[in-house]
Amino acid sequence: MYRRVAIIGGGAAAAALLSELLERQPPQPLHIDWYTGGGTPARGVAYGTRSDRHLLNVRAASMSMFAGKPRGFLDFAQRGDHTIAGTDFLPRRLYGDYLEAEVTRALERAQADGHDVRVLPFAADAVVPEQDGVTVIHGEENTRVDAAVLALGSLPPQPLSGVSDAALASGQYVTEPWGFLAEAKPDARPLKVVLIGLGLTAVDVLLELATLWPNASFEAISRHGLLPEPHLENASAPADDGADLVEAMREAPEIRRWFHLLREAATHAADWRTVIDSLRPHTPSLWALLPKDERARFLRHARWAWERVRHRMAPQVMTALQALEHEGRLHRRCGRLQAADVAGEKLRLQVRHAHDVACDTVDADVVIQTVGLNTDVRRTQHALVRQLATNGHITPDPLGLGCMGTVEGRLQHDGSTWPHFYAIGTLLRGVLWESTAMPEIRQQARQLTDRLLDA
Ligand SMILES: Cc1cc2nc3c(=O)[nH]c(=O)nc-3n(C[C@H](O)[C@H](O)[C@H](O)COP(=O)(O)OP(=O)(O)OC[C@H]3O[C@@H](n4cnc5c(N)ncnc54)[C@H](O)[C@@H]3O)c2cc1C
Structure with missing residues (x-):
């Protein structure tokens, strides 16, 4: 069993792993350093939202953080409101409350059981894996641990090619939608907002800004101009197991x-x-x-x-988007962004449809890039991931899907597998493809806990 473990990342994956580890009541005292990277530990990007318009895209009954306690989230939600059903799509804010409550409980229990868990509210600057352990570096402090786990989620978004420096400097071209939404203030002016990409991130942005900016109109541009499919109100029973x-x-x-x-x-x-x-x-x-x-x-x-x-939205979210379309506030367009530049007070976009040679021109007051998760380790600005890749401690997936590793979550470098250096969640997308949502993450947390406690 590893005695000293570092968990690096402050989101739901790290919370699930930490809680699973402590839930098992390990026989010997554990020393865990949890580097949360700032922000409220456990919520991460997805569950840090305070908006009740942002709903889970998975039914409540399937969102437990523990693989061995499938009703975990549902029980938590029903304690606050007994009318909630397992088939409901609940606010992500409530799920964040659940994660926080479970982590608080796990930390209290750890203290009572004699484990030593340090919650470190900052980012790990560098990690050096070796054959017999891992060193984690923050500022002047080097900490040697028996095993380390990266739980970093997806990487910071990068601007699409063709977006000029002037467009980025204007502040009107937004590459990081979550930070933007958290800071956005009510605006009474008529605004034209363009979204690049039409997945679940775009859906969140639309719902939020349509309310905050009642005079804004929205144009959403994607290759096929199609919204994500909705879930049905009631879950259908499968005809067979496939x-x-x-x-x-x-x-x-x-x-x-x-x-x-x-x-x-x-x-x-x-x-x-x-x-x-x-x-x-x-x-x-x-x-x-x-x-x-x-x-x-x-x-x-x-x-x-x-x-x-695969990534469907709650039915009530679809209804809200259809209402926006009927009101004429939301238009969808097929095409790909070729260029974005400043034009006076506005941004001017060149958008090309797949079969056309010429581009359409679209002017906007604000452009928000909502193209989905960035997992490209080869081109990231993320300081820790760059340090790991530059020093050859990890090998980027050749298709830009995180980094190379084994199905057990051990990270690889130059074709070799590190014995004590692991990842959980999105960084393993190239290995597992499905590796971003809670149903997969809690399984990974369970299996990784087996490995950490059995080593
Ligand atoms: C908007 C949105 C909605 C979603 N909705 C659902 C849903 O309804 N159901 C579902 O199952 N899944 C959903 N997902 C998938 C989601 O990715 C997972 O459920 C889960 O949130 C992933 O958590 P994570 O910890 O892997 O990543 P994140 O939440 O991104 O957390 C990563 C954390 O690592 C920290 N960090 C980064 N660098 C460092 C460093 N150097 N040192 C220390 N910490 C660092 C960051 O600050 C962050 O806190 C959604 C995702 C998004 C983006």
Whole structure:
């Protein structure tokens, strides 16, 4: 068993791992250094929102942070309101309350049980993994631990190519939507707001700003101009466990074939969503079968379609967006951003539709880039990840999906696997593909705890 462990990251993945470790009541005292990076520990990016318009995109019954206590979040929510059902899509703020409450409980219990947990409200500056342990560096302090786990979430967003320095300097082109929403103030002026990207991040931004800025109109630009699909009000029971489909996919690991199989299965299902959901437990093993060129093909041609059906929004969110469209406040456009520059008081965008040679010009007061999670370790500004990559301590995934590692979460460098250096969550996207949402993260937390306590 490792006696000294560092957990680096302050979001839900770190909280799930810490709570799982302490929940097990390890027989010997543990020393855990938890580097939370600032902000409220446990909430991270997704659950730091204070807006009740920001809903979970997973039903309450599936959002426990513990793999062994599936009703965890639902019980917490029902203690505050017994009318809540397991099929409800609850505010992410409430989920943040749950994470915080569980972490507080775990820390109190740790103290009573004689474990030593230091909650360090700052970022780790550097990490040096070695064969017999890991050194974590913050400022002047070097701390040697038996094992370290990176729980850093996704990387800071980067501006799209074609966005001029002047556009970025103007403050009207926003690359980091969450910080922007947290600071945004009510505005009575008519504003034209353009969103680049039309996934769940865009949906959050639309709901929030449409209320905060009642005179604003919105144009959302994406390759296909389509919103994420909604969940149904009531969850459909799957017709079967999807075993035949998974078997057929295993036999032919090619993206074109897989989409053919998926479409076929969906046409025979009462609700296509059940087909998509049936793949979820099998996704890592299916992903592992795909050769690199097939993965690249998926990312180029099919990722957008997969994300739309896999990352669905709550039905009431869809209703709110449809209302915005009916009021004429939200327009969707197909196209790709080619350039963004300052034009007087506004930003001027050049947007090209796939089949056109010429670009359309779109003027906007504010442009918000909502293109989804950044996982590209090769080009990141994240100081710790850059330090690790520059020093060859981690190897970036060649397709920009986090870093190389094993399915158990051990990180790799130059083809070798570190014995005591791990990751959990989004950094493992290239290894597992499904590695960002709580249902996967809590499984990883459980398995990683087994490894940390059995070592
Ligand atoms: C808007 C949004 C909505 C979502 N909704 C859902 C949902 O409804 N259901 C679901 O299951 N999943 C949802 N997800 C997926 C979500 O990614 C996970 O549920 C979960 O929040 C991931 O947590 P994390 O800890 O991996 O990452 P994060 O929440 O990003 O946390 C990473 C933390 O690491 C810290 N950090 C960074 N660098 C350092 C450093 N050097 N040292 C120390 N700390 C550092 C950061 O400050 C941050 O606190 C959503 C994601 C987003 C972005």
